[in-house]
Amino acid sequence: MKRILLADDDFLVRSYLSQLVDWEANGYMLAGVAQDGAQALELAEKLQPDIVIADIDMPVMNGISLLQKLRERRHPARVIMLSCHDDFEYVKEAMRIGADEYLLKDAVTPEKLLQTLQELAPADDEEETQERTEEQEREQMLRLLEGTILSCESIAPDAVIAVRLTEYEETMAYQPVEQREQFYRSFLQTCEGAGKNLAAVRGIHVRGGLFAVLCAFRPGMGRQSQQLALRETAAALVQEADRHFAAAVKLGVSDAAEYSTEISSCWRDAKNALEHAFYQPGSIFYAWQCGKMGDMLPRAAEEFLKMAEDLAARRNSEAIKTMLAAALDGFTQEQTRESLVAGWLHSADRKLGIETRPMPKRFSGLREMVQVYTTVCEEMLPDVAQYSEGVADTIRYIQEHYRENISLTDAANAVHLTTTYLSYVFHRETDITFSEYLQSCRINHAKELLERTDERVREVGALVGYHDNRHFSKVFKRATGMTPQEYRKERRKS
Incomplete structure (x- = not known):
């Protein structure tokens, strides 16, 4: 009879799952119930369950940490993760480090739970013996490595x-x-x-x-x-x-x-x-052609993290661009490990107020992702009263006409300044160019439409001034790190 260990910090969920099926009638025994990951780990060592069903988000020790501890200790139990719809990133991490299956809490039925358990623990003794032998061989080779x-x-x-x-x-x-x-x-x-x-x-x-x-x-x-x-x-x-x-x-x-x-x-x-x-x-x-990967952040990358919040507060987009370029060059020169680059990107996003984004699979994709930092310049701009009349009128003009095919010349004519002078004074007072502000204005409105409406991507692009769908998708991905379709999908999960 297969032994089951259940772990969830929610009493109602524990009670519901404990009584969801007739365990013994289906060849299982509910050996133990835990209310957090630490307690579950202790019970796993004591009870030696065949299957652990654990909530992915628990206090003291969450499901991810519990799974890591079990795998580090070579515990043979199969692990099923319980998650909610908004735990997508946790689920990805759990499957990456060795979870056997996951179930959405609000979709667990007796039939679904039993089907999952049967797939994880076939009843045939001969098959179990063969799988146990294969697992022992695998464990031996892993220990050799x-x-x-x-x-x-x-x-x-x-x-x-x-x-x-x-x-x-x-x-x-x-x-x-x-x-x-x-x-x-x-x-x-x-x-x-x-x-x-x-x-x-x-x-x-x-x-x-x-x-x-x-x-x-x-x-x-x-x-x-x-x-x-x-x-x-x-x-x-x-x-x-x-x-x-x-x-x-x-x-x-x-x-x-x-x-x-x-x-x-x-x-x-x-x-x-x-x-x-x-x-x-x-x-x-x-290996005989490759050098050792860098195990430390380049100095330029560390300096960017130290200065990021201050540069954002001072709206110094030129300094942000310069320091970003130096950080990326440092990563390339030192061939910094991907895990370190991912941690750096997460910290940089947090310091600049950007939502956490998935790490690109190639470094070249990172160069496109970091352009989002200059796209937030629209949000960095204070009230137009802080600017000279010509620049304030230009900001209002962009906000009113960003849907149209406008240019610097159109704005200059509207505010009665020469194109050359407007370009100079706009950049001097805002630290960003006319084109950068126009693009960020369009992209931010596009993000809002993608989140709040069901308009097709092509139509969203046209509504914010991009009438070439391929160009819109390219600019949007360069600014946000995601395609419009990916952005909509991610936002509607949260």
Whole structure:
């Protein structure tokens, strides 16, 4: 009989789920109930449940932290996350670090809960035994990669290839657990079949969209022959992933270990090489060609975070642009790790009052995302009474006519100034150009229409002055980091 541990800080939810199904009649036992993640972790160690059903947002220790602790301790329990509609980012993180399934609280029915439990815990003993053996082999190979053991029974590897599915979040993360596991099995078979010039190949699913391919060389192969075999294996893997799964992959390939005990070092080198995909085009990155990724924020990036709030308060958009450019150049020069860049972007958004946005998959996308900081200039502008009459009249003119195809010349004629003088005085008093203010005005009104109306994107663009839909979408993404469709979808989730 499968043992269930339930964790939720809401008493009503705990009571509802505890009585939702007849546990024993369906082959389960409700072994324990916890009211926060810390208590759930303690009960998991004591009761050894087969399945943990946990709320993703709990006090003391939330569901994400509970899941991390269970995975770190190699607890065998399968984990189902309970979430609300507005927990999307939490759910993505939970699936990335190893949750087996998730359920929306307001959509849980007896039938849905039992179906999910049955998919996670098939009743067939023979199947359970096979899965347990496979999991034990996987755990052994993971420990080999981590360096906590020096050998494993399945393979004596000489090198490692780190494989990342580039569209994992979009294609696999939210599929039913059974479908995901079937994909993992098929994908790993493809990985293992790519190493025709190697003595042995074993693939394992590490977490989320990350896989490891352990490679053993044929006896007597020299270093050049070993590297050639790894190149051929990597090239075949990329080709086969596209052919059989229509999946794009990025690969980090380690060099050969000098001693078999250095496989954990090979795994670190392979992951380090894989991180170069954030900055560089291509699908395959070789450790013997890649330098070490930067483990600290560049000085220019730190300086931007220190100055961001002050620059925003003083409406100094030129300084923001200059310091941003220096920060991005620093990231490129030092090849800063993607995780550090993501943390920097989150902090910069917070300091400048921008809603948190998803991190782009490539560094080139970051250059477009940061342009949102100059788009907020419209909100930085104080009351028009702070400006000279000509500039104040120009701001009013833009706010009244932004829907039309207006230009600096049109505004200059309207406020009775020369085009050259208006351009100069507008920038001097506001710290932004006429074009930047016009664009930010249009984009902000477009955001409002996307949130509050069901107008088509093309129509929204026309309503704010963009009559070329492709141009509107391009400008909107450059300013916000999202397409109009993505922005509408995100905003309506909250």
